[in-house]
Amino acid sequence: MSSFLNPAQDAPAPAQQPMIVDGDQANFMADVIEASRELPVLVDFWATWCGPCKTLTPALEKVTKAQGGRVKLVKIDVDKNRELVTQLARMGLPMQSVPTVVAFWQGQIADTFSGALPESELKRFVEALLKLAGSAAPAVDLIAQGKTLLEQGAAEQAAQYFAAALQEDQEKPEAWGGLSRALLALGDEHQAAEVLTQVPGKIAEHAEIAGARSALALAQEGRKAQSAMAGLSQRIAVDPDDHEARYELASALNASGARAEAAAALLEIVQRDRAWNEDAARLQLLKFFEAWGMDDPATMAARRKLSALLFR
Template identity: 45%
Template sequence: MDMIFNSGAKPAAGAAKDLIKDGSAATFVTDVIEASRAAPVIVDFWATWCGPCKQLGPMLEKAVLAAKGAVRMVKIDVDRNQELAAQLRVQSVPTVYAFKDGRPVDAFAGAIPESEIKAFIAKLTAGAGPSLDDYVAEAKQILAEGDAQTAAGIFQQVLQHDPDNAPALAGLLRCLMALGDAEQAEQMLARVPPALAKHADIQAVRTALELAKTAATASGETANLRRRLAQDADDHQARFDLALAYYAANETEAAVDELLELYRRNRAWNEDAARKQLVKIFEVLGFAHPLAKSGRSRLSTMMFA
């Protein structure tokens, strides 16, 4: 599968270029009229000699980038596009128009505070369709239902608009794991910028990869490990390995049960290995997952009994 994500600085610049561009009379129909049928477009009429333009422009760009694809921006230099400015009755700069569905729907003139810019964009994008967060949530649900290929495609599209979207990146990495390409997931993870790598979703994927590696060593040994436990219920290594085997086979609940039983029998075994492994599994599942909630509750009861 070809990946569109690149963890360096260039993708962010590319995304900004797609969302914010310099326009002209020659490109106005394409960049504004036609583009506004897909997403609202803000048109900033400015001039190099205009002081307020230098204040407003960066604030507009910041707000557009923060909208993460819900709105786009085109900058028009009035000195180079005087006829276009006249057609739109631009009498002073800065003047900002908002286009939607091929026509102007709102406008303002002069520099305004950042709070008003946010309100302007919020009004423009209200009811504009699903947000990137909505698409991420949809992809997560599709992945949970077992269609990793489709989910990966949605995560990739989100990352095209917002390369630093940690939940989308984590979702894409999980898709790779589900598709049996843990090696590529590890390579992508190694290229994630340090700041993004600290995100809880990315850390959970890192833990999931570590667990998968550990569990792979016990995969296929379930029957033998059960026999060992039948002969000696205090064979702690066998129980620990059985939990890993269950995890490798996607029997996560059984893995949690065995680790909790191991903790109940000998919480200090192998430097608190059962609890540490449980914490990793809960991290991978996510705080809101029912199994993580019940498992944490059972573990807490044992710890403070």
């Protein structure tokens, strides 16, 4: 399963504030106690010689990253911070062994565990902490924020929002489609395709899922055509009726993000020879519309031009 399919996020901290930091005694109050008044903080007490720590810490980092800013992780090397560990032990924390994880909320200890838990249990631990903090967010809000981030080019953050929405509601096609598109924008076609295989059957044919599938297929087509863009343009310059070259060029342009130009190439084919290759240009254009989304400006503009050509 995609590493992004993890718990939700609601109000991410500012981008400049790191959500995973190495802590020490000097910064414990600021990094943990004060920070926990704004969002839950996990403190991972570890040691270089600790075998289980080498398993737990990466898993904690993964779960924390998936929150997109709703949880902070502070990692503290017990050997470099012995005085701090002693002080915490005097407060009643079970600091006899590592790894030990302590959750803080509102300046107080909220929960704790020792030992290397599997990732599934770490997720449940964090989910319980988020519920305690009252920071759960409706899936619809997470999806809306994910779409905004994706439009702004912040694909990794967008993926976290969509994954967060799925943690809240597995039957949101917009979240599945958005997550796949975000991963595709990150250049991870394999993971984008993997996400689509996990869509629940009852929503597998939803327009959002179909659009994501089309976007993935077009990206794969375009990737192959991109390397030949110069040659395709040259072929068209020599023979404007080389519809095969123009068709492939449209795929390459779309993969490059040049949606208007990609649509224009296909519209040119429709104008010159609508019946070419069994109406392939029009059908590919419809596939573009599906992948881009029906409310995308490029879709709306090209749809108007297509209508003008078909009904003139």
